[in-house]
Amino acid sequence: MKTSFSPRRMFAALISAHPSLTSPIERRKAELIAALSLGLSVISAFGGIGTALRTGFDIRAMVTLLMAAIALVSYGLSRSPRYTYGQILLIATLALSVFIVTPLSIYQSLVALLSVAITLLITNLLDLRQMAVFTAIILVGFIVLRPILLPGIAGQEAFLMQVGMVGIGIFLLFFAWHRQSLEQLRLNEILQAQNALEERNRALQIAQQELNKRFAEIQLAGEVGRAVSQVRALDELLKDAVERIRARFDLYYVQVYLVNPAQTHLVLEAGTGEVGTTLRARKHQLALNTGSINGRAAVEKKPVVIANTTQSAVFKPNPLLPKTRAEMAIPLIVAERVVGVLDMQSEQPGGLTEEMLPAFEALAGQLAVAIQNARLLTEAEQARAEVEAYARRLERTGWQEYLDSIHRPEQIGYLCEQDQILPLEAETALPQENTVMTPIQVGGEALGTLAVELQAEEQTPQARELVRAVARQVAEHLENLRLLEMAERYRQEAEQAARRLTLSGWQEYLRSRTDQPLGYFYDLTQVKPIEQVNTLTANSALTIPVQVRDETIGKLSVLDVDPNDQELYDLVHSVATRLSEHIETLRLLEETQRGQLELDRRARQLAAVSEITTISSRETDVNRMLEIVVHLTQRKFGLYHAHIFTYNPANRQLLIVSCGWKEGDEHEGTHGTTTIAIDQEQSLVARAARTRQPVLVNDVRSDPGWLPNPLLPETRAELAVPLLIGDEVLGVLDVQSERINAFSEEDVNIQVTLAAQVATALQNARNYERARRQAEREALLNAISQKIQSATSVEAVLQIAARELGHALRAPRAIAQLSLKDS
Template identity: 45%
Template structure:
């Protein structure tokens, strides 16, 4: 069943193809509607020809030849001719031939047939239907003409149609004809309405198509501009240097977009002016050479674009009051200025000018704005690249300096000689005292690290051996040598630094214990006498047969652990003593550091309190008492504060501004002044402008000259410390603390007095500035008062009198003269 169905489908498909070929219109007919009409006429003509032919062949078998049969064959011929015409270029004539043949057949059937009334109604009904092959007017002519002719001929040549039959036949035929005309008229009107609707729809479609084509053209134009902008942006972004990038950009944009002029402005670092970075053509070079710039507070299009952060467009410069003409660009008719943005920051503008009005408009601005965005990104990238290259170059220079310094430190002539050279000759390696000259037969490769030359590797070879492969081998070996000697230098330097660090640690430990021992009352030593622990001096308690185990911290010996009568001590006991000594060393070092930390905290607290008192001091006396508090607590007998005035950058005058004496009258009362030039020993007092000067023994210190030694001996000064008050190399003053008894300054005291120098200097500087400001204000007030009184005078005499009186009062002068005279003093 499935097979037969498939076969039937294939037969139907073959039949359809054959049928379509039989009725296909002529190839010259292109209109689908006309091809359909031609194919319909061909199908109708061919169908009638085949059906009538079959009917005539059957009729011949029954009645034989007669006149009606002959007319039938004639009609069949007309149908076949109509079929042939419908498949030709003259397909429009086919309906006339076909209908003409059918009219002949209809009249023959009516007048030659056995049943005239039946054939009249039947054949003319078919004729009226076939008349639809023509338009309405032609159809009306065919129907009405044939109605008139058949009705007239039927009365004359069909006498058998009489009475009611004739009336019915005529009425039926006329009615059918009229109904055919009515339906044809309805069909024609309906088709006309449909045609009008189709035409209207087609007109709307055509209008939409035109709008769509216009939109497509605009989109294509915008797309072309965008693609051009993208190509231009890609082209200019390939340039790395900023100057070359901008010069290439403006020339490319002007050429590709057929513009009159193009230029790029960038904001200066202060963001106050737009500076022309590049312009197209000779005008751009002239403006660039003249350092053309626009103030950002101006009213030009470019400054507006920067300030408003949006594109400024002038479509016709002749109609725009905002346009500012440039004498070098007289042909400008339209202009657009687009801000160049890097992120949210405006960095400049892209200014484009055309010699045609309306060359720039809202639709093509996106392309130029896209181009401006690409240029801004390219500018930013060029700047970042330049900064990166500068940073890289600086890093390379720093690396070379570091390498050079490291190797100079390594080859310091102390640990290593300043030059190391070796030569391999005659199967022996020998050191070189001097570098050998490089000859033409020498192939060399530098020993470089981070671009810094360290030396060279040279080989003497005959010409035939100096090949590129040999040179490459030498360079490879040179690189390996450089890397390896750098690694060895780092290892040796690390070992050297480690040794120096250990030495520094031992030195700090030694100094720390030295300070600790100086602060202790007696030498620390204790012994156990099998009953109790008692103090001991090692010198007094020396014994023979004593096991002495040193107490070491950071490799530095700070004491010892002694076991008397050690003959009976075995090795195990000795190990135990060593272990105890190690732990004892670590523990007492921890205790010392803890005490040192506590002292540092106490020192910091003392300095904090001193700093507060110095800050809160309201006069020089309070300032002196705040700075001298540690010295007074340490037993000093005299504390003095001096101001120093400079002249031409050198200390000139010293003034006593505050003092404190534990007992007796002050040797230098407040207000005492003397010049350094008058003091022969002032050189020592000014010898340490940035750190305190400590003199523990004024009679034995080598720095003290005979004059000062005698002066301090006369004032019973055994020890003193001079604290400089110096700011930026300018002497402001000094503080001096003295002891009648010899006083040794500990490291803690030295740190405190050094810190006091830093704390007191800003305070005395502020006070002196305040005094100076007050004095200046008083002078200004005095001058203002005198000026007001002088201005109030109405006569020359009054002015002179007021000037003399007020100056006398203000200056405290015993006599002031204000004189006006034109007399020559020499006469």
């Protein structure tokens, strides 16, 4: 592409420094000298030519052209590597021009002063020392040569001019010094900044090297972690892990401890080299506490690093590892649970440091997960083996039940010989020679054998595989047939059980309906109940059984009809079928409703037990507490009567202490004084106390062991429950009803629960009463002791003792005396 002309670009090319100058300052200085030299050369050349054309080629024209030539030489030098010669030559040219131009000018003083000032300004291109030398030379030279070269300037004018030049020189020198000082300060600052930057760069390089080292360690840790994280046997995994870690990180020794199931010790599971083998042979282990580096890491769940073992107070040397100089223990944690510790040791002090923790912690995390996975794999394999063994046991049990010698013989077999199928006798032995034998297996359990006689040359791999394939097909089909037959057998047993349940259910239902008619007879005018269906007679009758699940629960009879009438038979049979279905549904519905009512009643009874227990537990007076219990028991459970006997082991008597009468009974509020010996045979209460078991009689008049109470003539059912604390009998809770069969097993359980709570409350109340009496006795004894101790004479002591003891015991007389006479 064509470049457009640019004066600026052209000027920059004319003054550009030599390529060998690399310093920006030197290049800029060289370019400035080139620009001044070039400008001076051009101006001088034009001035000289102009002078020559105007006045002729005189001395002024010659001097001006000479200055142009010298400036041109200076320009050439400034474009070379020796640009400093150019600046010296430029200054010398300007200094020379002072003495050449001034005499030729009209205002010599002014021109001289300006020329010297410009020359001195140009000397700023030099350093301070060179500038001072040149300034001094120029000023001294001017002062010395002025009378000769400028005789027209004399007197005060010369003096003032020289003073001005010296002042300008001094000012320029001072200014140059100040500028150089500032530049030196800036240079120092730049150098300091450069040094700081270099220091920072060195620190960054060190940090980068450390980072690269850590990154390499993390890469190594990741590589080792990936290598050991393959799910496999735990022993193999740990052995491979410690060897890889030791080799990849150039360590002295590496070992892995695992926490034992009791969470009490760290057990060494793997270690490198002969030391690891020796320690494992010793079954080396550490207590799970802070007494060791590994124990501390496990207990505190954080790594322990000892960079220099020789300077550590907690390091405990191992005689088998004398070269250990640094050690690091990292806990192996899975789901906040420590499963073990990874321990690494180095021969070099500082070989294991805090900075290396990130890499090793990542490695420890991967190792912990690998250990957990290996354990889970082992557990899964064990579980699978157990399931398979259980399945085999189930399979064998199933076949043993199938071949139970009742439904099937214990051994079944068939022999095919000469195209004839013959039963295999139990004592027939299977041939061993020239025979291909394959077990018939179901679920891994061998149940039989398939054997085929073949000559040796006929026992090819194909023949053997065919026998195995047929054995597999036989096993599968036999298992399917067994399952079908067993399912049918179970179905029949279930149907029999259902029939038995139906029959027992109807028997129970009919027993509960003894007060209601069980049959009805229609005499063409009305339906009447009948006591017994069998008492009906007729000349001819059609009778169809009423069956539920093949169990006959009644019959439907039509009298005085032709029993051979098929149409009538079908009609009656259909009615009987529908009748059986409907009455079974009604029975089940009634039992369900009865069960719901029973559940509601049980819930109310349990709530009553809770209420009675809560109220009685607040009462500390024994008699009052028992009165509350029997009263609430009679009311809450709707009983005919309830009472409690307490047992006195000293005389082996049961004493009635509380009675709960029906509301409005004439005896309500009384408790009686009945006592019963625990050995008395005719007493349900005594029997319950002796046996420590509940005694239930739902029809007391039919039980010879029942003891009637003339105050309770309506009793028909009675339940006696012992009050027990451990094996100790505290008494008996006795409840009675005016209905036969009033109590069920559930009622017994409810009353046993209530009796246990009452026994606890009775024991607590008795303990409280004993504690209260003991406290009162201690208080009384303390009071008497204080009064006795306050006495100051023997007589006063005896008097206080007799008086206080008599008052405390409410005794009519009390004597306190001293006597030394023989009695």
